[in-house]
Amino acid sequence: MKFFDCSTAPSPRQVRIFIAEKGINDIIETVEVNLRDGEQLTDSFRKINPYCTVPVLETDDGTRVYSTAGCCRYLEEAYPEPCLMGKTNEEKAIIADMQWRAEIDGLLAVGEALRNSAPGLKDRALTGPDNYSQIPDLAERGRKRVERFFSTMDQILQNKTYIAGSDFSYADITAYCAISFATRLKFDLPDNAMNLHRWFESINERASSKI
């Protein structure tokens, strides 16, 4: 199995953490793709992934999936333990629900804030094969949405150890990658968001977050 990764980007990081939590690093060949130099837009990478993004997972039979959703679903089904997407129907539904929220309200919002303002990403306001101009108002909206996401997550964590309940899950991985990326971009977690701080520090301590 092959995993196309980029060590500095938040989307493939979700899959990297997922793999580490499953304890299957040894059976997966990781290929680093240099997004900074635009390797994802080269002809040779387009043959691997016409969408010009990472993560990509190539299974042993040659099947390729091009999204975190596809990669993590494959890994969960092929390596069910430790379980990261829930055991009961209700757990599975809540994890899918919270993972979706973390992706749409968290990860996409941070991406909007960054990609619509960073000088190095001019005309690259979206990932993928097409160029899109930056929209400054969208960067500003992204910043507001990140703040709202922080407060939403803090509320969710008020009576819970993890985002979707008492067990660490895929929803935590997505939320953590979004929030960790936001802090790298100098968003500060609000001082009074005590639940969020507690949770964030506990995920920071996991071995899977350090690779």
Place this chain on the structure above:
Amino acid sequence: MKFFDCSTAPSPRQVRIFIAEKGINDIIETVEVNLRDGEQLTDSFRKINPYCTVPVLETDDGTRVYSTAGCCRYLEEAYPEPCLMGKTNEEKAIIADMQWRAEIDGLLAVGEALRNSAPGLKDRALTGPDNYSQIPDLAERGRKRVERFFSTMDQILQNKTYIAGSDFSYADITAYCAISFATRLKFDLPDNAMNLHRWFESINERASSKI
């Protein structure tokens, strides 16, 4: 089980079609939420869903999920036949992958185009509890992305009956809801997108699309 729906909106439509395909309409109580009149922002609806959106699914034990992802995951696990999210690990991964793409590149793009331009949605450029101003450049970007989505889907359907392979799946449901909504907003499917036309007409014929 209760399903909070809105008959004119594309996101809950995914769940409505999912329920119809499963043949479980009779055991689910559907509650129509009047988005046009802003019912989703009332105090009484906020008690049901603080995110002020539909779909919402409330299971018999009172668990609530607030996204299409959460609703469909619950329904697939609780009512596995007919299968809409794949049987083998590879099928499950490809369906998750394509469903994600249809949501991000299709449904969100149509939403961007509409919500950032429609006079009736001033200050409602995003769903949810917060008001966000419309960004005209984002409406324009959304329109470009919808065109790209049409051509991507046409290519994907070149050698396939359905979006994720030979069986109808959740990925078709999401792509269909996005594209059907786009056509209602006067986006025309390109004349030369023969695969897309063939697929779209076949989904239009399904009983689940008519309710």
